[in-house]
Amino acid sequence: MPERKSSEEKSMITLDGTTYQPKAGESVLECLSRHGVSVPSFCQSGVCQTCLMRAVEGDIPARAQQGLKESFKKRGFFLTCVCAADRPLTIERSQAAERFSSRILDVQALSSRVSRVYLERPSGFQFEAGQFVQVIRREDGVRRPYSVASLPSADHIELHVAVFPGGELSPWLSSSVGAQVELEGPFGECVYVPVEPERPLVLAGTGTGLAPLIGVFRAALESGHQGPITLYHGARSASDLYFTDELRSLLSNSQHRIIELMLEGNESEVDSEPLLERRVGDLVDVVLEEQKAPPAARYYLCGAPDLVHRLKKKLYLKGASLDKIHADPFLSRAPQAGA
Ligand SMILES: Cc1cc2nc3c(=O)[nH]c(=O)nc-3n(C[C@H](O)[C@H](O)[C@H](O)COP(=O)(O)OP(=O)(O)OC[C@H]3O[C@@H](n4cnc5c(N)ncnc54)[C@H](O)[C@@H]3O)c2cc1C
Ligand code: FES
Numbered sequence: 001m002p003e004r005k006s007s008e009e010k011s012m013i014t015l016d017g018t019t020y021q022p023k024a025g026e027s028v029l030e031c032l033s034r035h036g037v038s039v040p041s042f043c044q045s046g047v048c049q050t051c052l053m054r055a056v057e058g059d060i061p062a063r064a065q066q067g068l069k070e071s072f073k074k075r076g077f078f079l080t081c082v083c084a085a086d087r088p089l090t091i092e093r094s095q096a097a098e099r100f101s102s103r104i105l106d107v108q109a110l111s112s113r114v115s116r117v118y119l120e121r122p123s124g125f126q127f128e129a130g131q132f133v134q135v136i137r138r139e140d141g142v143r144r145p146y147s148v149a150s151l152p153s154a155d156h157i158e159l160h161v162a163v164f165p166g167g168e169l170s171p172w173l174s175s176s177v178g179a180q181v182e183l184e185g186p187f188g189e190c191v192y193v194p195v196e197p198e199r200p201l202v203l204a205g206t207g208t209g210l211a212p213l214i215g216v217f218r219a220a221l222e223s224g225h226q227g228p229i230t231l232y233h234g235a236r237s238a239s240d241l242y243f244t245d246e247l248r249s250l251l252s253n254s255q256h257r258i259i260e261l262m263l264e265g266n267e268s269e270v271d272s273e274p275l276l277e278r279r280v281g282d283l284v285d286v287v288l289e290e291q292k293a294p295p296a297a298r299y300y301l302c303g304a305p306d307l308v309h310r311l312k313k314k315l316y317l318k319g320a321s322l323d324k325i326h327a328d329p330f331l332s333r334a335p336q337a338g339a
Pocket of ligand 2: 040041042043044045046047048049050051052079080081082
């Protein structure tokens with residue numbers, strides 16, 4: 001008679017010849033971390049792709065491959081932080097994304113909190129505007145994801161970095177011209193889709209969520225997009241809104257509009273040009289109020305995670321299809337086990 005295994009035994013995780021026993025409800029990342037196995041991780045929510053590993057044997061749940069490139073899926077890569085450890089898996093560490101050497105070329109202040117960081121474009125580094133890269137400090141390996149605002153045709157990579165005082169990487173990135181970094185990626189699907197040139201595009205984001213949206217806007221213009229493009233940029237106050245002149249320069253076509261929104265502001269800070277408005281309002285409310293036919297448009301939502309999740313849900317409930325909503329919530333580092 002075949003030996004009957006308990007459900008826990010059935011879900012063993014094997015890595016480098018050692019087998020680890022998960023607890024009920026654990027993810028693969030949690031199981032490995034609890035056993036003292038170090039796996040790089042960051043958001044622990046299936047967004048940043050820092051925790052990629054490869055399955056050599058076993059079935060990967062679809063959720064653990066969401067957002068990965070098709071070629072990664074086929075090769076068995078998966079996100080350990082959102083992979084339930086409820087099945088037997090033999091896995092390996094594997095460098096999924098290519099790594100490139102780069103250098104910080106220049107840093108410019110865009111506002112009191114946001115820096116524009118120019119990186120050297122490594123040869124062979126292919127990406128699409130709006131995707132994100134992992135920027136890795138060479139001296140200690142600290143890494144964070146940042147979205148690319150520049151086009152692939154530019155000879156540099158442009159990032160918009162919000163500086164968090166006391167943060168491990170953002171203050172350093174915005175004050176270390178000449179320093180060496182490594183880049184991994186690109187990742188993410190927040191990219192211009194050239195197949196429907198007449199479909200309206202709605203780009204909405206807060207803070208440095210503007211960076212990928214600018215990338216998408218620039219890519220759409222470069223490929224001759226014919227439908228209207230509306231960009232909503234939200235911030236707490238007027239001093240947190242940045243890049244207004246550069247945004248104005250994107251308004252080559254009178255169908256396109258830009259709306260800058262402040263949560264707090266007074267009459268003197270409100271402004272109205274024919275195609276570029278600055279007003280007080282909540283970004284989610286304004287987008288939902290203005291976008292009367294959600295199924296007709298393609299959406300790009302980036303920045304503060306609560307806003308991205310809220311807007312995505314509301315647009316979906318108003319009829320927008322999920323495959324027409326590209327979302328990159330800028331999650332920060334999740335508390336690490338044992339920290
Ligand atoms: C897909 C993706 C794309 C991203 N793209 C960008 C981008 O283009 N530009 C950009 O500036 N950032 C972006 N981020 C966020 C970025 O990766 C870092 O989280 C951020 O720069 C903080 O890193 P740090 O090392 O300075 O701070 P950490 O050392 O990680 O954190 C230090 C402290 O700073 C505070 N903090 C950190 N991040 C936030 C936050 N978002 N909101 C509130 N408090 C915070 C927290 O209190 C935290 O404990 C992105 C994140 C993701 C997941
Ligand atoms: S996707 Fe797993 S740590 Fe971010």
